[in-house]
Amino acid sequence: MEAQLLAWYARAGRDLPWRHTNDPYAILVSEVMLQQTQVDRVVPRYLAWLERWPTADALAAASPADVIRAWQGLGYNRRALALHRAAQWIAAEGWPRDLTLLPGVGPYTAAAIRNFALGENVLPHDVNVDRVERRTGHSFTGAAAQALMDLGATVCLARIPRCDACPLQATCPSRGTHDEPTRKQSRFEGSFRQRRATTLRLVAASPMPADGLDREAVDALARDGLVVVLGDGTVVLPSG
Numbered sequence: 001m002e003a004q005l006l007a008w009y010a011r012a013g014r015d016l017p018w019r020h021t022n023d024p025y026a027i028l029v030s031e032v033m034l035q036q037t038q039v040d041r042v043v044p045r046y047l048a049w050l051e052r053w054p055t056a057d058a059l060a061a062a063s064p065a066d067v068i069r070a071w072q073g074l075g076y077n078r079r080a081l082a083l084h085r086a087a088q089w090i091a092a093e094g095w096p097r098d099l100t101l102l103p104g105v106g107p108y109t110a111a112a113i114r115n116f117a118l119g120e121n122v123l124p125h126d127v128n129v130d131r132v133e134r135r136t137g138h139s140f141t142g143a144a145a146q147a148l149m150d151l152g153a154t155v156c157l158a159r160i161p162r163c164d165a166c167p168l169q170a171t172c173p174s175r176g177t178h179d180e181p182t183r184k185q186s187r188f189e190g191s192f193r194q195r196r197a198t199t200l201r202l203v204a205a206s207p208m209p210a211d212g213l214d215r216e217a218v219d220a221l222a223r224d225g226l227v228v229v230l231g232d233g234t235v236v237l238p239s240g
């Protein structure tokens with residue numbers, strides 16, 4: 001089954017910029033961006049990020065304010081600060097043996113770095129990979145990671161899989177079935193997440209008096225270290 005999947009991937013796999021590198025820092029950047037943002041939106045931001053900060057040392061030397069500004073539009077801004085702190089860790093101490101010690105790096109991202117950068121035979125389990133393994137009843141090796149991600153994202157879709165276009169249809173026991181819808185993604189429009197994003201965007205553009213801002217959002221952003229409220233009530237991005 002894996003051979004069929006890999007043959008399909010060689011033909012139909014997506015050409016994504018982070019698939020042309022085995023630099024662990026570049027893989028880290030791509031994986032953190034991809035954690036909660038769609039591939040199409042990540043591609044241009046990833047390229048711009050690496051042009052601006054091509055190494056962990058370069059990112060470590062940046063100010064948190066610049067990092068937060070550069071992250072605007074990707075959402076879930078805490079990831080920007082975690083990535084910055086991870087770069088500072090790497091710049092100071094090198095890459096830890098246990099990658100999950102790095103801020104913002106969980107088991108999935110650690111497995112992705114070990115596979116895509118270090119060439120280890122570990123399979124990063126994201127929702128797409130889990131779904132294909134569950135439906136096919138097959139355990140794939142680390143060599144199939146990118147192929148599984150593409151199959152799950154473009155063919156073996158969560159709601160209605162495109163079994164007719166699937167390279168595994170001859171042997172997949174789930175062919176022709178589909179999952180019941182699970183929970184809907186929470187709406188961004190009108191959510192507290194949106195209020196936080198709007199507030200951070202305003203402060204990223206220029207320092208603002210707290211009185212003119214959504215106070216609840218400011219407090220939440222301050223707790224996460226994404227903004228600082230100065231003594232005179234001005235809200236600014238963190239400077240160092």
Ligand code: SF4
Nearest residue numbers: 156161163166169172
């Ligand atoms: S045959 Fe259908 S259910 Fe099975 S892996 Fe392919 S797309 Fe998914």
